[in-house]
Amino acid sequence: MATPAPGQPASSVSAAPQPEVTAEAGAQIDFSRSSVVTQGDPDGKLKQLLSAQSAGSITRAASAGSLGSPLAQLVTVSPFGFRVSPITGGSGDFHRGQDFAAQCGTSVLAAASGTVTFVGWHQYGGGNRVVVDHGNGLETTYNHLSSASVKVGQTVSRGDLVALSGTTGASTGCHLHFEVQVNGEVVDPTGWL
Numbered sequence: 001m002a003t004p005a006p007g008q009p010a011s012s013v014s015a016a017p018q019p020e021v022t023a024e025a026g027a028q029i030d031f032s033r034s035s036v037v038t039q040g041d042p043d044g045k046l047k048q049l050l051s052a053q054s055a056g057s058i059t060r061a062a063s064a065g066s067l068g069s070p071l072a073q074l075v076t077v078s079p080f081g082f083r084v085s086p087i088t089g090g091s092g093d094f095h096r097g098q099d100f101a102a103q104c105g106t107s108v109l110a111a112a113s114g115t116v117t118f119v120g121w122h123q124y125g126g127g128n129r130v131v132v133d134h135g136n137g138l139e140t141t142y143n144h145l146s147s148a149s150v151k152v153g154q155t156v157s158r159g160d161l162v163a164l165s166g167t168t169g170a171s172t173g174c175h176l177h178f179e180v181q182v183n184g185e186v187v188d189p190t191g192w193l
């Protein structure tokens with residue numbers, strides 16, 4: 001057993017600082033206090049973040065690591081942001097999500113618990129698409145799927161099978177195009193994974 005060095009606290013255990021939450025007088029606080037966060041809950045970090053604030057006000061430092069992996073293995077093949085379009089070859093194409101390597105038919109997993117709000121064809125290139133709403137303005141989308149494994153309105157838990165990957169829509173090969181949306185706007189998924 002190591003003894004504490006002089007000047008070091010005998011114990012490194014300290015209470016985690018509570019996030020300070022402020023609201024305008026009369027503001028409606030509409031989150032539920034009934035969801036108790038437990039140590040063993042893989043969704044705990046995300047639930048804690050979202051219970052205290054809108055997804056739009058969460059910093060990248062706080063959100064990192066709060067979403068689970070949408071595939072058993074994550075290998076990025078194309079990051080979020082501006083790139084040369086793989087479809088048109090033109091520059092200045094804005095890539096709205098992050099592409100991960102996935103052979104067609106690979107299990108696609110819910111990045112966190114939530115409710116399925118869309119299953120169907122995405123008219124702007126996403127092909128077969130599933131959208132999961134995690135509450136408080138946070139959504140994840142799964143695109144170019146070969147098939148969906150969930151229905152609209154279904155509740156999913158983190159890690160649940162939501163679809164099988166594919167190459168439908170504007171896609172040049174089998175992969176998963178994964179998006180994170182905050183208040184309807186896409187953001188860099190690496191800030192959440």
Ligand SMILES: [Zn+2]
Pocket residue numbers: 078095097098099176177178
């Ligand atoms: Zn993509």
